[in-house]
Amino acid sequence: MKPVLSLRGAALAFGGRELWRGLDLDVQPGEFLAVLGPNGTGKTSLLKSILGEQRLTAGSIEFMGEPVRHGSAQIGYIPQQKLGEGSSPLRARDLVALGVNGQRWGLPFASKAERARVDELLMAVGATSYAKAPLATLSGGEQQRVRVGQAIAADPALLLCDEPLLSLDLAHQRGVSELIDAQRRRSNAAVVFVTHDVNPILGMVDRVLYLAKGAFRIGTPDNVLTSEVLSDLYGTPVDVFRSRGRIVVVGSDDHLHHEDAA
Amino acid sequence: MSPTSGPWWSHIFDFSDYGDLLALVHNSILAGAILGVVGGLIGVFVMKRDLAFAVHGISELSFAGASAALLFGANVVAGSVAGSLIAALLIGLLGARARDRNSIIAVLMPFGLGLGILFLALYTGRSANKFGLLTGQIVAVDDPQLLALLVISVVVIAGLLLMWRPLTFASVDPDVARARGLPVTAISIIFMVLLGLAVAISIQVVGALLVLSLLVTPAAAAMRVTSSALLTPLLSVGFAVVSVVGGIMLALGGGLPISPYVTTVSFLIYVVCHIAGRRRVPARLPALTKELAT
Numbered sequence: 001m002k003p004v005l006s007l008r009g010a011a012l013a014f015g016g017r018e019l020w021r022g023l024d025l026d027v028q029p030g031e032f033l034a035v036l037g038p039n040g041t042g043k044t045s046l047l048k049s050i051l052g053e054q055r056l057t058a059g060s061i062e063f064m065g066e067p068v069r070h071g072s073a074q075i076g077y078i079p080q081q082k083l084g085e086g087s088s089p090l091r092a093r094d095l096v097a098l099g100v101n102g103q104r105w106g107l108p109f110a111s112k113a114e115r116a117r118v119d120e121l122l123m124a125v126g127a128t129s130y131a132k133a134p135l136a137t138l139s140g141g142e143q144q145r146v147r148v149g150q151a152i153a154a155d156p157a158l159l160l161c162d163e164p165l166l167s168l169d170l171a172h173q174r175g176v177s178e179l180i181d182a183q184r185r186r187s188n189a190a191v192v193f194v195t196h197d198v199n200p201i202l203g204m205v206d207r208v209l210y211l212a213k214g215a216f217r218i219g220t221p222d223n224v225l226t227s228e229v230l231s232d233l234y235g236t237p238v239d240v241f242r243s244r245g246r247i248v249v250v251g252s253d254d255h256l257h258h259e260d261a262a
Numbered sequence: 263m264s265p266t267s268g269p270w271w272s273h274i275f276d277f278s279d280y281g282d283l284l285a286l287v288h289n290s291i292l293a294g295a296i297l298g299v300v301g302g303l304i305g306v307f308v309m310k311r312d313l314a315f316a317v318h319g320i321s322e323l324s325f326a327g328a329s330a331a332l333l334f335g336a337n338v339v340a341g342s343v344a345g346s347l348i349a350a351l352l353i354g355l356l357g358a359r360a361r362d363r364n365s366i367i368a369v370l371m372p373f374g375l376g377l378g379i380l381f382l383a384l385y386t387g388r389s390a391n392k393f394g395l396l397t398g399q400i401v402a403v404d405d406p407q408l409l410a411l412l413v414i415s416v417v418v419i420a421g422l423l424l425m426w427r428p429l430t431f432a433s434v435d436p437d438v439a440r441a442r443g444l445p446v447t448a449i450s451i452i453f454m455v456l457l458g459l460a461v462a463i464s465i466q467v468v469g470a471l472l473v474l475s476l477l478v479t480p481a482a483a484a485m486r487v488t489s490s491a492l493l494t495p496l497l498s499v500g501f502a503v504v505s506v507v508g509g510i511m512l513a514l515g516g517g518l519p520i521s522p523y524v525t526t527v528s529f530l531i532y533v534v535c536h537i538a539g540r541r542r543v544p545a546r547l548p549a550l551t552k553e554l555a556t
Contacts, residue, residue, distance in 0.1 A: 051440070072442070072443045089488075090435075102430065103427070
């Protein structure tokens, strides 16, 4: 099976500070990869590299067998939730519609099939009841559901998620991550999911890429999220507790203080 | 046409010989209507991209270009287009981020206005021409100029319609648009060029100081009363056309510049929409109530 995403010897440094180096990674179709680690370890920069917005210091990234360019219609991108941006009242429906035909040049008339597709997507993410509400009036969880609807509109080969659950309550964290997982199963899309908290997606994750202190570990959650592996990675004693299906990482390191979970 | 007799209000509204006057200016009314379409359409994106201040900045440099053309005996529309494009491209290239953009505009604007005032001070021709650049006078527009305005308007309208969806995507959701492979930077440069053209032709009608009333107020008014992606541009165009054409027709008798009429109509439309828009708030409540219930 050809990998969707393939990194070879990838390295990224900012002003002499190395974020990661020698990163070899293949993400297969239908695979769910969680990218974990404290702030400032280059999780979001990795996504930007995949999107061609950030040049690697060394190595290569291929998407669908081609070197990455500036974004791709085959990539669905789900950003962090941001409250009421801009001065224009964009409705939930319009945001999803941009996912369907936002790239098409030419007179802006939506076809019947496109409108039906928008309805179908809104239904799939449970956003039909607030489809016509301005985005800024929706809750964070509702906004992120709409974001998922937008991202899956073109049945992308890869879903890039940049902290999509940040600032959502637990119920919405579960709801939104289940929508992403459902799309992965339906269309065999690969998912690269950047998060500081693995717990909401623990049941879905196939592999984890854990970034810390200029190094990384790749493997299944059971193999990577252990006291031994993370202590080794951080170079300082770290305890990983498993309690009621949740994982809690505790360490003395400053980097870990604000991260109550992996 | 000169206000010499009668009470002061007769200078503001005078509808004697109205039919004859109308026949004289039907070209101007047509041009005004097309400018309304341009202003109403591009205003939607000026709002979406938060460029109201940029419009003002571009218009001052456009004014400098137009006054230079007046001084050197060149084509005023061409001068105004040149000034506009230089300003639009500078703002577009140097001010990709909002904070940079505002300071660049704040630097350009007084410079442009100063240059314009210098050129006008040196100009020894008809003083009505001078005043017209700042406050607008479409009646003074001659036939070749009118043709130039129409051609530019058609270019702007066609450009906006053809790039409507990608431009919307890049304006309201730039991160996702970029991830999907849209050339967001190129789109924004092209948009700035179209905006420069729109500002340059608007100056011929309402003048450099009042361009905002044509390129921002109608769209802002429309957005007070609807969030529909279809209704917003339609209402915005409607408001802009009513403002320009209404302004020209009201101004006919008085012999005063048309801009106060245009800006007042445009402002009143905004006030009505603002009041109407406040009543719309309860319509958003169901989404919130539902959120509280879950």
